[in-house]
Amino acid sequence: xxxxxxxxxxxxxxxxxxxxxxxxxxxxxxxxxxxxxxxxxxxxxxxxxxxxxxxxxxxxxxxxxxxxxxxxxxxxxxxxxxxxxxxxxxxxxxxxxxxxxxxxxxxxxxxxxxxxxxxxxxxxxxxxxxxxxxxxxxxxxxxxxxxxxxxxxxxxxxxxxxxxxxxxxxxxxxxxxxxxxxxxxxxxxxxxxxxxxxxxxxxxxxxxxxxxxxxxxxxxxxxxxxxxxxxxxxxxxxxxxxxxxxxxxxxxxxxxxxxxxxxxxxxxxxxxxxxxxxxxxxxxxxxxxxxxxxxxxxxxxxxxxxxxxxxxxxxxxxxxxxxxxxxxxxxxxxxxxxxxxxxxxxxxxxxxxxxxxxxxxxxxxxxxxxxxxxxxxxxxxxxxxxxxxxxxxxxxxxxxxxxxxxxxxxxxxxxxxxxxxxxxxxxxxxx
Amino acid sequence: xxxxxxxxxxxxxxxxxxxxxxxxxxxxxxxxxxxxxxxxxxxxxxxxxxxxxxxxxxxxxxxxxxxxxxxxxxxxxxxxxxxxxxxxxxxxxxxxxxxxxxxxxxxxxxxxxxxxxxxxxxxxxxxxxxxxxxxxxxxxxxxxxxxxxxxxxxxxxxxxxxxxxxxxxxxxxxxxxxxxxxxxxxxxxxxxxxxxxxxxxxxxxxxxxxxxxxxxxxxxxxxxxxxxxxxxxxxxxxxxxxxxxxxxxxxxxxxxxxxxxxxxxxxxxxxxxxxxxxxxxxxxxxxxxxxxxxxxxxxxxxxxxxxxxxxxxxxxxxxxxxxxxxxxxxxxxxxxxxxxxxxxxxxxxxxxxxxxxxxxxxxxxxxxxxxxxxxxxxxxxxxxxxxxxxxxxxxxxxxxxxxxxxxxxxxxxxxxxxxxxxxxxxxxxxx
Numbered sequence: 001x002x003x004x005x006x007x008x009x010x011x012x013x014x015x016x017x018x019x020x021x022x023x024x025x026x027x028x029x030x031x032x033x034x035x036x037x038x039x040x041x042x043x044x045x046x047x048x049x050x051x052x053x054x055x056x057x058x059x060x061x062x063x064x065x066x067x068x069x070x071x072x073x074x075x076x077x078x079x080x081x082x083x084x085x086x087x088x089x090x091x092x093x094x095x096x097x098x099x100x101x102x103x104x105x106x107x108x109x110x111x112x113x114x115x116x117x118x119x120x121x122x123x124x125x126x127x128x129x130x131x132x133x134x135x136x137x138x139x140x141x142x143x144x145x146x147x148x149x150x151x152x153x154x155x156x157x158x159x160x161x162x163x164x165x166x167x168x169x170x171x172x173x174x175x176x177x178x179x180x181x182x183x184x185x186x187x188x189x190x191x192x193x194x195x196x197x198x199x200x201x202x203x204x205x206x207x208x209x210x211x212x213x214x215x216x217x218x219x220x221x222x223x224x225x226x227x228x229x230x231x232x233x234x235x236x237x238x239x240x241x242x243x244x245x246x247x248x249x250x251x252x253x254x255x256x257x258x259x260x261x262x263x264x265x266x267x268x269x270x271x272x273x274x275x276x277x278x279x280x281x282x283x284x285x286x287x288x289x290x291x292x293x294x295x296x297x298x299x300x301x302x303x304x305x306x307x308x309x310x311x312x313x314x315x316x317x318x319x320x321x322x323x324x325x326x327x328x329x330x331x332x333x334x335x336x337x338x339x340x341x342x343x344x345x346x347x348x349x350x351x352x353x354x355x356x357x358x359x360x361x362x363x364x365x366x367x368x369x370x371x372x373x374x375x376x377x378x379x380x381x382x383x384x385x386x387x388x389x390x391x392x393x394x395x396x397x398x399x400x401x402x403x404x405x406x407x408x409x410x411x412x413x414x415x416x417x418x419x420x421x422x423x424x425x426x427x428x429x430x431x
Numbered sequence: 432x433x434x435x436x437x438x439x440x441x442x443x444x445x446x447x448x449x450x451x452x453x454x455x456x457x458x459x460x461x462x463x464x465x466x467x468x469x470x471x472x473x474x475x476x477x478x479x480x481x482x483x484x485x486x487x488x489x490x491x492x493x494x495x496x497x498x499x500x501x502x503x504x505x506x507x508x509x510x511x512x513x514x515x516x517x518x519x520x521x522x523x524x525x526x527x528x529x530x531x532x533x534x535x536x537x538x539x540x541x542x543x544x545x546x547x548x549x550x551x552x553x554x555x556x557x558x559x560x561x562x563x564x565x566x567x568x569x570x571x572x573x574x575x576x577x578x579x580x581x582x583x584x585x586x587x588x589x590x591x592x593x594x595x596x597x598x599x600x601x602x603x604x605x606x607x608x609x610x611x612x613x614x615x616x617x618x619x620x621x622x623x624x625x626x627x628x629x630x631x632x633x634x635x636x637x638x639x640x641x642x643x644x645x646x647x648x649x650x651x652x653x654x655x656x657x658x659x660x661x662x663x664x665x666x667x668x669x670x671x672x673x674x675x676x677x678x679x680x681x682x683x684x685x686x687x688x689x690x691x692x693x694x695x696x697x698x699x700x701x702x703x704x705x706x707x708x709x710x711x712x713x714x715x716x717x718x719x720x721x722x723x724x725x726x727x728x729x730x731x732x733x734x735x736x737x738x739x740x741x742x743x744x745x746x747x748x749x750x751x752x753x754x755x756x757x758x759x760x761x762x763x764x765x766x767x768x769x770x771x772x773x774x775x776x777x778x779x780x781x782x783x784x785x786x787x788x789x790x791x792x793x794x795x796x797x798x799x800x801x802x803x804x805x806x807x808x809x810x811x812x813x814x815x816x817x818x819x820x821x822x823x824x825x826x827x828x829x830x831x832x833x834x835x836x837x838x839x840x841x842x843x844x845x846x847x848x849x850x851x852x853x854x855x856x857x858x859x860x861x862x
Contacts, residue, residue, distance in 0.1 A: 004435075004439070008438070008442070011439070011442040011443065012442065015442060015446055018446065018450065018453060019449065022449060022452055022453060022456065025457065028460065029598060029602065036570070036604075036605025139464065139465070139467070170464045171464060171467070174468060175467060180717075181717070182609070182616070184716035184717035185613070185617060185717075186616060187714055188620070188714070188715045188719050189620040189623075191712075191713040191714035192624075193623075196709075198712070199679075199709050199712075203678075247630055247631070247678065251681060251682070278626060278627075278630050281622075281626045281630075282623040282625070283618055283622035284623070285615035285618045285619050286616075
């Protein structure tokens, strides 16, 4: 009878253990699903650290990644530390010990352990008590990072916690490695595209930086119009590459110091169609598929008088209509071989005047909503030096459109001081 | 007493259930870790299907992905079907029903179900009995594919099988979506790089196709030398982009129909350093980091008489030493404005003669080991049409080096017929 009683108790205990275990494995599976929703390493580090805290009921968690070349551990986030980048030498503290030895460290009282480095505690006004530090290994068994979990709520970390983290760590490692592969490729692609555009611009020193500025204007206008996500990324690439077709324009025409002859002008105009043709030969996938059309239509006009296809109104892609403004605005506010840069007041007036003929009125409105300080950042790289902190702050209160109205009609609500700043801004961009 | 007895039995049953469940959840976690080791959608489809069969103890599993635009379900693999691409209309069969309704189908006898499409069974000589068909949903709840699991070993699929597959499906969906994002970006990057190189080559019609052929020669030689994986990928990009610097060479010099003056030749030579300079401005990551150095050194010579840096021997990157042969071989076997293409025998002799001065002897050996049929595929795109099936088969038995020896010394072991083919090959490339 007693035996049976004991057996029953054992079974009940085992059942409770298994139920808890089942719950925790299900939680890890749920977390695993969640962490596969991002390929951004920074976000992933934060997400995994959050889920680890939840799983182990701990106060703080940092997931460090190993940079073997620079011999350091880095992380994008530490809880309650504001999410900035954190770096530790690869041989320092408990995390360093785990990174170099591959061993797990589980201590009740960090301050009693000689390997513990109290620096971070001091900096962040935190008191570390218990610590669970575990190496994150990839599928091949290489250490790629370190979990550092601090202060188990209501006690210290158990062997069971260690097992749980081990399982979660395996899931996390794959996600981290994939995100790094993706980000490496993305950065390679992005930087190559930027570099290439800059190289083509630089065939004529007068147009150096043009594609970059057009991209920044385009993105600023698009954001004012509520565009985000993949559409914004598409616009970015299409803008960077909008003048790719200039690869096929003869350098003699590109850098002609005189006003262009009609024939030369026709030759230069071929660049838009060529941009599209070259880009169409590539096989852009997913949300990048429309790069050729968006990039190739930046010289279309809503009144149908543009080129290469003389498209009208909404037959021109929305993103191309945005880019048209960006392209013209940069061209007229920049110096050319045969003319000076246009003063900003005149340039803004011209964009406004051509709303409905050259430009889509909705896009012009978006442009006119751009805060002045954003314009400054783009228009000339070193313009920020020319303005004092408080100038920039003031200018950020006015949109491009308001600025134009103030210049035209004056604005009695401005103080004398403010009027001076606005005038200085106008003057700066009229030289 | 009886109550207790019942309680005990219940507990034991519950215990068995939980243990089995724990085992299966652990299995799913293990599988989840495994599927995060590849970002290739094709491999992933195969892997997930394999693991599903294992998990549910089924005879066959196909994981279909949904192509909403083309209104079809496709898969790269079906077990025992040799792994080719499989397509089904989105509204056909059980899988189609699941894809369009989002419902789970679990049937004991497929042939008794009016929705079942027996076509695949007929084609593959298979007899479907039980079927479990379940939609694969992403984190946002959209259907992105369909699991089709066939013939549960020893019975039909249970509700428990359904639950297990549901959990595994959630893990799989994230992996699939990430692999598609990665592959989309990779294809966009690759095709853009190819397109760009082709565009730069085409500034001079005489060099059209040059970068592509150099890349194919480089990769062929590298494979003979045992190079694979990321090194091979690096060589691919560096080869495609090796003449990027020609962007900065004046078209008048590029297309000069006369022999170049010394000054013009100096100007053309700047392209190698410019290739490196432009590529260095990009921020290539991971295994792509060395693209600028590899690409920029393709005119170095092992004797130190090359350019731009007059590097010697092993100071030149191994991959650049391979590319040097590929570049020269394509240049001399192609027509130029001021000279004809060199006959193949002469071209091969020249490469061999310059081993140790211009070229690295090890790389020349790799080149000489290239099977002739591979050379044919690269040297002229339509050359294959010129040769009969059995010609190509014969040529595949000879390496480039053996071919050169036969041409020089004759080879008595060749039959008259074989000799004719080799002579024809030589003749074809000497016109």
